[in-house]
Amino acid sequence: MANSPSGESMIARVVRLLSVFPKYNRPLSVREIAEYASLPVTTTHRLLKELEAEDLVTRMTDGGWQHGTRLWEIASRNSPVQSLRDAALPPMEDLVAGLRVHVSLAILDRHEVLYLERITPDDYTVNITSVAGRLPAHATSVGLVLHAFGSQEGQRLFLSRGHARFTETTPTEIEQLKEKLNRARLDGFVASLGTIIPESTGISVPIFGPKKLAIAALTVIVPVGDEDLDLIVPQMKITARAIQRRTGVVPEMNSRVSRQTRPSPLG
Numbered sequence: 001m002a003n004s005p006s007g008e009s010m011i012a013r014v015v016r017l018l019s020v021f022p023k024y025n026r027p028l029s030v031r032e033i034a035e036y037a038s039l040p041v042t043t044t045h046r047l048l049k050e051l052e053a054e055d056l057v058t059r060m061t062d063g064g065w066q067h068g069t070r071l072w073e074i075a076s077r078n079s080p081v082q083s084l085r086d087a088a089l090p091p092m093e094d095l096v097a098g099l100r101v102h103v104s105l106a107i108l109d110r111h112e113v114l115y116l117e118r119i120t121p122d123d124y125t126v127n128i129t130s131v132a133g134r135l136p137a138h139a140t141s142v143g144l145v146l147h148a149f150g151s152q153e154g155q156r157l158f159l160s161r162g163h164a165r166f167t168e169t170t171p172t173e174i175e176q177l178k179e180k181l182n183r184a185r186l187d188g189f190v191a192s193l194g195t196i197i198p199e200s201t202g203i204s205v206p207i208f209g210p211k212k213l214a215i216a217a218l219t220v221i222v223p224v225g226d227e228d229l230d231l232i233v234p235q236m237k238i239t240a241r242a243i244q245r246r247t248g249v250v251p252e253m254n255s256r257v258s259r260q261t262r263p264s265p266l267g
Contacts, residue, residue, distance in 0.1 A: 013039060017047055018056070018067070027064025081107070084216055085116045087246035088207075092119055092218070095239045099232060102127045102221035106142045108150065109134075111161065113143045116216070126199045127221045138163040138177060139170050141192040141202035142217040148184035149206040149214035155181065170195045189233050194224050201227050205236045207243050218243070 020036035021028060028036070034044035048065055051057040055070035076082050088105045096103050096119045104127075105117040112134045120127060129135065137143025137158065147158045163172040169192075171177050184190045189205045196202075201224050206214035218240050220232055244250070 013037075013043070014047060014051070017044065018051075018071070021065075021067055027060045027062065027066045029064055033065060081116055084247060088216070088218075088243045089117060091239045091242040091246070092117065094242075095218075095220075095235060096121055099220070099235060101232070102129075104129050104142075104219045104221070105216060106146075106219060107216045108137065108143070108146045108154070111137060111158070113137050113140050113146070126197050126223075128197055129219075129221070135196065136164065136166075138172065139166050139192075139196040140219075141190040141195075141204035142219045144171075144177075144180050144192065145184050145190040145204040145206050145217050146214050148181040148190070149208070151213060166196045167194050167198050169193055188237065189229075191227060191229060193227070199224055203227065203229070203232055203236065205233070205240045207240045207247075208249060209247075210249055215247075216243075 017033060017037045017039065020033055030045050030048065031041060033039075033048070034041045037044065039047075048057055048059075052059060052068070055068040057065050057071070058068045059065055084107075085105065092103050092105060095101075100121050102121070103119045104115055106113045106115045106129075108114070113136070115129050115131055115133050115135075118127075118129050118131050135143070137147060147155050159174050159177055163177070164170075165172050171180055180190065189203060191201060191203045193201045200221050202219050202221055204217045204219040207216040207218060209215035218236055220236060222228075222232070
């Protein structure tokens with residue numbers, strides 16, 4: 001694809017343009033899109049018109065723009081993310097029905113946690129996750145558990161980066177993070193108290209792929225102080241194994257994370 005005067009490819013500009021749309025379907029004006037994507041207005045308008053011709057974006061009656069239906073259609077075809085979500089949804093619904101807690105499914109993507117699914121019962125727990133939303137890996141239980149059961153190279157890169165502090169309990173130091181990864185491998189789960197939202201605790205367990213590395217994680221969100229790990233963690237592990245089976249991976253019942261180890265005290 002032709003490059004811009006700055007050397008940026010057309011594909012890079014299109015991806016940046018498509019990425020600026022908000023997750024709640026609010027149409028954006030050409031000028032808003034240009035500003036958010038750091039593109040000239042004339043370039044933005046030209047790209048939007050070309051994308052509109054392929055139904056990748058749609059112009060609304062008020063003149064605003066949003067994603068087109070064909071973009072969703074193409075993205076959903078032959079997608080391992082969609083297959084994983086489809087496999088996980090029924091077991092997740094059972095877990096929500098049994099525990100009445102917030103449950104989400106997430107993967108690691110570009111050093112962040114990307115949420116694929118979220119089921120929320122009617123209660124008072126503060127939960128900032130959203131489908132297609134992202135959060136920093138170090139500040140979430142899901143990010144820590146995915147790194148703990150991920151590749152050594154991924155762990156090395158994770159520990160080599162700087163990490164922002166969001167609350168008083170956010171782990172940011174290398175030794176803190178190493179300790180949490182080691183503890184996760186022993187326990188088979190991570191419980192993070194108020195590390196990104198002071199009012200909420202995230203509890204995550206890994207979901208394994210065929211190479212015995214975590215391909216995703218299941219997370220429960222509860223209010224700080226309501227962490228009944230003896231009740232919650234065993235049911236989460238059962239649900240994770242059910243998801244693995246539905247993806248075609250037979251869980252190893254004698255593996256280190258399949259043992260019904262008693263959840264360790266929080267601290």
